[in-house]
Amino acid sequence: MKTIAAIRTNHWGEDAERVFAQLAPVWGDRLVTVFHNRPEGMALPLPVVDINDAWVEQNGLRVLPDWGWRCGDYCLYALRQAYPDAEHFWLIEPDVFFKGDVGAFFDRFADRDEDCLGVSIEELPVGNVSFKPIPGLTLLRSIFALVRFSGRAIEMLRIKRQEYFQTPVRPFRALNDECFCFSFLHASDGFSLGSMASIAPDLIQSATMRTDPDRLPESVPSSVPQGVFHPVRCHGSFRAAVSRRLAARGAPFGLLVHQLQYLESWEIDELAREAAEHLKATMHQQRLQQIRKNQRRG
Numbered sequence: 001m002k003t004i005a006a007i008r009t010n011h012w013g014e015d016a017e018r019v020f021a022q023l024a025p026v027w028g029d030r031l032v033t034v035f036h037n038r039p040e041g042m043a044l045p046l047p048v049v050d051i052n053d054a055w056v057e058q059n060g061l062r063v064l065p066d067w068g069w070r071c072g073d074y075c076l077y078a079l080r081q082a083y084p085d086a087e088h089f090w091l092i093e094p095d096v097f098f099k100g101d102v103g104a105f106f107d108r109f110a111d112r113d114e115d116c117l118g119v120s121i122e123e124l125p126v127g128n129v130s131f132k133p134i135p136g137l138t139l140l141r142s143i144f145a146l147v148r149f150s151g152r153a154i155e156m157l158r159i160k161r162q163e164y165f166q167t168p169v170r171p172f173r174a175l176n177d178e179c180f181c182f183s184f185l186h187a188s189d190g191f192s193l194g195s196m197a198s199i200a201p202d203l204i205q206s207a208t209m210r211t212d213p214d215r216l217p218e219s220v221p222s223s224v225p226q227g228v229f230h231p232v233r234c235h236g237s238f239r240a241a242v243s244r245r246l247a248a249r250g251a252p253f254g255l256l257v258h259q260l261q262y263l264e265s266w267e268i269d270e271l272a273r274e275a276a277e278h279l280k281a282t283m284h285q286q287r288l289q290q291i292r293k294n295q296r297r298g
Contacts, residue, residue, distance in 0.1 A: 003030065004083050005090040008075045010036035010068055012044060014234040015094035020046065023092070026103045034075040036068040049082045051075060062165040064174060072144045072177035073157060080154045089154065093145040095233055097217060100226025105203050114194035115153040116185050118142030120206035121195045124179065132173040140182035143209050145230045153191055160184050204228045214241055250275065
């Protein structure tokens with residue numbers, strides 16, 4: 001059985017380097033990356049499957065405003081085109097962290113013949129749907145950071161995705177990768193799905209594979225000898241992610257935003273500097289509180 005493992009990314013930084021270092025000894029030349037909008041001239045230490053707006057349009061898919069994040073299934077279609085003889089494809093995001101024997105994790109699923117493996121496939125809770133409903137289709141979900149699909153499942157999903165976009169749907173009401181793939185596979189005869197958390201609960205759990213909060217590798221429990229965690233970021237990546245979120249959440253809101261037009265540019269700079277000083281003091285205080293709390297527990 002020929003299986004391809006692919007790192008899905010739009011940036012090759014320390015997180016991608018870390019997961020590459022974890023996966024390369026296991027997968028060798030069967031490890032590739034699907035790169036969204038790779039900068040011209042960027043050389044990488046593994047084979048690259050490039051994907052961009054032009055590729056999306058050429059393949060009868062839709063260029064949604066956030067398709068690079070929302071439509072991870074596009075990466076699967078590109079992989080299938082590049083490696084048509086492969087039977088299964090792992091798709092792995094850079095902020096997935098493997099602890100322990102990485103090879104042993106993948107060995108546990110090597111003989112599984114399900115067309116789709118997700119972390120923990122479940123029905124989307126009623127009332128928690130922002131997508132345009134499809135009559136008769138039960139919506140399923142499972143975090144898309146770590147998945148495995150068969151080649152034949154990918155081929156079917158590609159056709160379904162092309163057909164799906166033939167019907168009117170507003171961009172932010174379109175099904176994302178996880179709901180689209182798991183739901184349509186479940187509804188199609190002859191295809192099987194499996195939850196990795198049920199198959200190997202000692203290696204992977206839905207509680208440690210989440211969309212947030214971001215964590216550092218040092219925070220992964222030392223009591224867990226082996227497992228998979230998400231999202232885990234290296235220090236530089238963690239700082240960048242947190243700073244972006246703070247900026248987004250801390251931006252002036254309500255009527256306050258209208259007052260900015262009356263400030264001079266230097267006053268905006270000073271306001272930002274003062275806010276940063278207050279934020280720094282608060283974060284140092286919270287850090288010390290966490291250290292003391294851990295010391296009391298120890």
